[in-house]
Amino acid sequence: MHTETYSLQFPYTTSAGQRVESISLKRLKVKDIKAVKKISDDPRNWDDALLSRMTGLVPEDIDEMDAQDYMALQKRFQQLLGLDNAAGAAVESAGPAGEVVSLSAE
Template structure:
C-alpha cells in the first residue's frame, strides 16, 4: 500500500519524503509495539506507524499532522479499531436487545 503525502517533509537525516510504502503488520510487530511503548497510546501509534512504514519515530515527528492522521487511521484500521482512537473515544456501539427471562 502506498501513500503520496500532501505535505512532503525532510527527515532529520536530510532525506525528503514524498510518499510512503506501508506494509501489513504481523503479530511480532504488535508484540514489539506493546513492549516498546510501555502501554502509552500515543507511543503505540507512533511506534506502530514507524514499523508499518519502515521509518523511525524521529522521522515521523517531522511529518505534517494531516498526513500523520491518515497514517494513524490506517494503522488503527489494520488493528481493527476502525479509526476509533484505541478505545479513547467514539460511540458505545449498537444496542442489542436481551430477553429479561
C-alpha cells in the first residue's frame, strides 16, 4: 500500500493525549468512497470523512488541527484524488476576463 508522510507545521495533542507531529496519508480506495457516500449523497460533505479515512484520525482530532496544516492536507488530499487539476482546468478554459464596466447605483 502506498503511503506518504506529512509533517505538521504545528504539532498538537489530541483529546486522548496522543501527540501528533506527522500524519501518514494512505491512498484511498473505492471502498472508502462508498463508505462516505453512505453518510452523505452530497460530495461537498465528503472531504472531512475521506480525509479521516486517509489519515486514520477521527474527525474530532482533525477539528483540533491548526488551520494551516488542515488546508495543506486538504490540498494534498485533492491532489491525490486528481481534483486539483479539474478545478484549474475549468477556470483556465473559461478564457480571459472581460472589461470591467461601472454601473450606476440609481
